Amino acid sequence: MIMPKVPFDPTWCPGCGNYAIWASLKKGLVDAGNPAEKTVIFYDVGCSGNMTNFNTYYGFHTLHGRALPTAVGTKLANHGLTVVVVIGDGGCYGEGGTHLINLMRGNHDITVIVHNNHRYSLTTGQTSPTTEKGDKTKSTPEGAIEEPINPIAIALSNHGTFVAREFAPDINRLSSRITQAIKHPGFSLIDTLQPCPVFNPHQSLEWYRERLIKLEDEGHSPDNLNDAWKQAMRIDKLPIGLFYEEVKPAYHEQVTELKDGPLVAKSIETIDLSILLEEFK
Amino acid sequence: MTPTEDFVWKVAGAAGEGIMTTGLLFSKTCARHGWYIFDYTEYPSLIRGGHNTYQVAAGKNPIYSQKEKVDLLIALNQDGIEQHQEEVGENSLLVFDQEHQKIEIEKYNLAAKLIDLPMVRLAKEAGGEELMANNVALGASVYLLGLDLDVLNQVIADVFADKGQKVIAPNQQAARAGYNFVKKQTQPQLSISKQSSNHLTMTGNEAVALGAIAGGLQFYAAYPMTPSSSILHYLAKNAHTAKIVVKHAEDEISVINMAIGASFAGARAMVGTSGGGFCLMVEALGMAGITELPIVIFEGQRPGPALGLPTWTDQGDLKFVISASHGEFPRFVLVPGDAQEAFEMTRKALILAETYQTPVIILSDKYLAESRFTINLATTTFTNGRFGIAATPTADKTGFFPRYKLGDSPVSSRSLPGTAGGVYIANSDDHDEYGLSSEESSMRTNQVDKRNRKLELMRSEIPKQFWEEEPQSVLTFISFGSTKGTIKSAREILTKEGILTNHLNLSWLWPCPKEQIKQVLDNSKNTVVVEGNSEGQLVNLIAQETGIIIKNRLNRYDGRPFYPEEIVDYAKSSV
Numbered sequence: 001m002i003m004p005k006v007p008f009d010p011t012w013c014p015g016c017g018n019y020a021i022w023a024s025l026k027k028g029l030v031d032a033g034n035p036a037e038k039t040v041i042f043y044d045v046g047c048s049g050n051m052t053n054f055n056t057y058y059g060f061h062t063l064h065g066r067a068l069p070t071a072v073g074t075k076l077a078n079h080g081l082t083v084v085v086v087i088g089d090g091g092c093y094g095e096g097g098t099h100l101i102n103l104m105r106g107n108h109d110i111t112v113i114v115h116n117n118h119r120y121s122l123t124t125g126q127t128s129p130t131t132e133k134g135d136k137t138k139s140t141p142e143g144a145i146e147e148p149i150n151p152i153a154i155a156l157s158n159h160g161t162f163v164a165r166e167f168a169p170d171i172n173r174l175s176s177r178i179t180q181a182i183k184h185p186g187f188s189l190i191d192t193l194q195p196c197p198v199f200n201p202h203q204s205l206e207w208y209r210e211r212l213i214k215l216e217d218e219g220h221s222p223d224n225l226n227d228a229w230k231q232a233m234r235i236d237k238l239p240i241g242l243f244y245e246e247v248k249p250a251y252h253e254q255v256t257e258l259k260d261g262p263l264v265a266k267s268i269e270t271i272d273l274s275i276l277l278e279e280f281k
Numbered sequence: 282m283t284p285t286e287d288f289v290w291k292v293a294g295a296a297g298e299g300i301m302t303t304g305l306l307f308s309k310t311c312a313r314h315g316w317y318i319f320d321y322t323e324y325p326s327l328i329r330g331g332h333n334t335y336q337v338a339a340g341k342n343p344i345y346s347q348k349e350k351v352d353l354l355i356a357l358n359q360d361g362i363e364q365h366q367e368e369v370g371e372n373s374l375l376v377f378d379q380e381h382q383k384i385e386i387e388k389y390n391l392a393a394k395l396i397d398l399p400m401v402r403l404a405k406e407a408g409g410e411e412l413m414a415n416n417v418a419l420g421a422s423v424y425l426l427g428l429d430l431d432v433l434n435q436v437i438a439d440v441f442a443d444k445g446q447k448v449i450a451p452n453q454q455a456a457r458a459g460y461n462f463v464k465k466q467t468q469p470q471l472s473i474s475k476q477s478s479n480h481l482t483m484t485g486n487e488a489v490a491l492g493a494i495a496g497g498l499q500f501y502a503a504y505p506m507t508p509s510s511s512i513l514h515y516l517a518k519n520a521h522t523a524k525i526v527v528k529h530a531e532d533e534i535s536v537i538n539m540a541i542g543a544s545f546a547g548a549r550a551m552v553g554t555s556g557g558g559f560c561l562m563v564e565a566l567g568m569a570g571i572t573e574l575p576i577v578i579f580e581g582q583r584p585g586p587a588l589g590l591p592t593w594t595d596q597g598d599l600k601f602v603i604s605a606s607h608g609e610f611p612r613f614v615l616v617p618g619d620a621q622e623a624f625e626m627t628r629k630a631l632i633l634a635e636t637y638q639t640p641v642i643i644l645s646d647k648y649l650a651e652s653r654f655t656i657n658l659a660t661t662t663f664t665n666g667r668f669g670i671a672a673t674p675t676a677d678k679t680g681f682f683p684r685y686k687l688g689d690s691p692v693s694s695r696s697l698p699g700t701a702g703g704v705y706i707a708n709s710d711d712h713d714e715y716g717l718s719s720e721e722s723s724m725r726t727n728q729v730d731k732r733n734r735k736l737e738l739m740r741s742e743i744p745k746q747f748w749e750e751e752p753q754s755v756l757t758f759i760s761f762g763s764t765k766g767t768i769k770s771a772r773e774i775l776t777k778e779g780i781l782t783n784h785l786n787l788s789w790l791w792p793c794p795k796e797q798i799k800q801v802l803d804n805s806k807n808t809v810v811v812e813g814n815s816e817g818q819l820v821n822l823i824a825q826e827t828g829i830i831i832k833n834r835l836n837r838y839d840g841r842p843f844y845p846e847e848i849v850d851y852a853k854s855s856v
Binding site: 008035036037038040042052053056057058059060061062063066068069070071072073074075076077078080081098099101102103255256257258263264266268269270271272273274275276277279280281 | 312313439480481482483487491494495496497499500502519520521522523524525526528530531532534535536538539540541542543544545546547548549550564565568572658661662663664665666667680681697698699700701702703704705706707708709710716717718
């Protein structure tokens with residue numbers, strides 16, 4: 001398979017983690033082995049959403065926070081498609097938080113890659129749902145008052161069936177996690193930590209190197225929800241890897257009307273209402 | 282009772298007493314005699330308690346609206362008399378249950394003929410429960426109006442078919458007990474001969490749901506909100522038969538974004554909501570506009586703003602749905618006037634959305650949504666073509682398919698994900714021909730023009746609007762949507778009294794049928810706009826589109842629909 005061409009040059013800042021996520025996504029998609037035309041990427045709004053123009057895949061650049069429901073609608077209409085969501089911490093955990101919580105419960109078979117840089121960077125660096133308490137940003141000049149969201153803990157407590165955290169610069173590791181998530185038959189969340197050297201210089205590569213540990217080095221097994229929970233709640237270190245995976249039926253597999261094939265494959269050429277009209281006589 | 286060609290029946294009581302089912306059983310019984318019906322319900326925003334009513338106006342000839350005067354009133358409690366004493370006159374019958382309700386009937390000074398029917402006792406004697414007292418009243422109604430008890434019993438059997446004989450039998454026995462009880466006391470007031478017909482009776486919402494299925498609906502998403510929820514219930518219940526997917530999503534924002542996602546994949550998609558839910562959908566409405574994806578939005582109006590009067594009717598969202606969203610893009614706004622139009626226009630809406638790759642809004646209201654109408658369908662089989670979908674798209678040297686191609690036609694063919702050669706971006710940023718983000722000046726101008734030029738093509742779709750005229754007419758009514766039937770009823774009364782009128786009812790409001798409106802106004806000396814809002818939103822729209830300001834207005838915005846009688850009074854006072 002030939003890697004798709006890039007129509008535009010990326011517009012991200014030098015040192016931005018998005019380059020690595022972009023490279024990982026492309027590699028992950030190719031390694032997943034699905035035909036390119038049967039893959040659709042949904043882009044949210046933010047620096048991550050600028051990736052819209054850099055991939056030769058069917059794409060949908062949605063409204064802010066709404067990439068998740070739009071992706072789910074496409075999946076329900078044609079479950080033969082591979083559906084990937086590229087979204088930021090603001091879109092997924094803030095503006096679209098309701099969607100994340102509720103669509104995860106349905107185990108919709110989509111792969112969600114959250115570009116988590118702890119800032120709203122496209123709008124020049126305001127606080128986000130994952131900003132550390134006390135961090136000074138343009139919208140919190142005296143320091144953020146809120147505690148940061150813990151997306152891994154939320155996913156574990158809310159029926160997430162593929163819950164992972166990775167670190168953007170490790171392209172080999174992230175791309176194989178993306179391939180694994182695409183193959184997972186259900187809702188996959190990859191909270192992807194990425195540096196933002198311009199608006200969040202404090203959480204630099206060095207900052208991460210001091211804190212990151214790999215779950216596999218901790219002897220963690222992703223089929224153990226209790227251990228996953230303990231790892232998610234750690235404050236001494238920042239574990240990356242697959243916290244939890246569970247295989248159970250995806251949403252579309254439980255919809256009676258979709259058992260015999262995708263919705264878009266059903267013909268609407270002739271509609272006979274006679275059975276339905278009986279009750280109105 | 283004097284009427285021979287039509288009558289009005291009403292049941293009134295507390296919520297939770299099964300009033301809606303009782304009304305439905307009676308309405309079906311009339312319809313199966315070949316009579317036309319119009320059913321109107323009122324209820325507060327409560328699950329239990331509060332006052333509910335169900336009115337059936339039935340006739341040999343078409344019935345277009347509810348009426349003020351009731352020929353037969355079933356009062357299931359004292360409120361049923363208290364709140365409706367003005368509606369019964371000396372020719373009316375009032376059925377109540379003195380033994381159970383202990384009503385001080387003397388205090389009301391009623392001219393109506395009183396029929397004391399021990400509904401609860403008879404229901405229990407017939408082996409049923411207290412709730413089956415309603416069936417005793419139904420049996421009595423059937424006798425008093427000269428209807429056929431066998432027809433009622435068959436309706437009971439059909440409506441309760443899934444509950445089995447254990448439920449059907451006592452309900453039928455209760456009905457028979459009521460029938461026999463009044464038979465011993467009085468003569469039937471009417472004699473209705475059964476005539477054959479193909480009448481179907483359904484609510485405006487049921488007509489919308491069926492019209493959508495006929496139009497090839499594949500994906501329906503909604504979040505419950507009165508008065509749209511019954512579409513969700515109907516489609517969810519019948520999803521398997523109709524081979525559609527129905528999703529009750531977490532909020533209206535998710536609802537419309539899911540539907541747009543389904544539309545992007547190639548499914549015919551629709552959402553349903555009321556004004557408040559539509560407010561939440563508006564940003565995505567614009568996204569459908571700029572990505573040029575088909576979407577049908579049902580908006581059932583209730584009085585706003587905010588929660589307003591949740592279970593009542595209104596026509597106050599007209600200017601909102603015509604102009605909702607920032608930015609500019611074309612849309613259709615269709616406003617059916619009755620269930621027949623609701624069926625046909627919803628079917629058409631799905632076709633229009635796909636043909637023009639743009640949103641279509643169906644604007645209804647509680648009155649149309651939940652009232653029950655008689656409709657006739659010429660066929661039960663409907664055929665659907667597909668429009669504007671490239672079966673074998675070809676990517677050019679960029680690797681992308683020019684889905685937003687600038688050319689002679691503003692409607693460019695779209696490719697569906699999954700199709701080789703068709704890769705493009707549905708982009709909520711403005712974009713070039715491939716959907717790739719573009720902020721370049723001429724591309725922005727060209728793409729805005731491309732989208733907006735569709736409106737001129739869309740104008741060619743506007744059919745002749747409902748227009749009835751009389752020579753020597755002294756007054757022209759202009760209305761939109763569900764006020765159609767009420768004015769038709771009023772005009773029947775006025776004609777009998779020698780006051781001749783014209784009537785223009787608009788059911789396509791955007792693009793606006795301004796030529797026809799202008800023509801009507803040019804030929805009318807005395808015009809009144811009748812609309813269910815306080816601002817005169819139709820008056821303002823007509824002024825905007827034709828330059829003509831209509832001074833005479835009849836507005837109602839108390840949550841109640843117009844009644845024919847008030848239209849008649851207005852006409853008499855103005856000519």
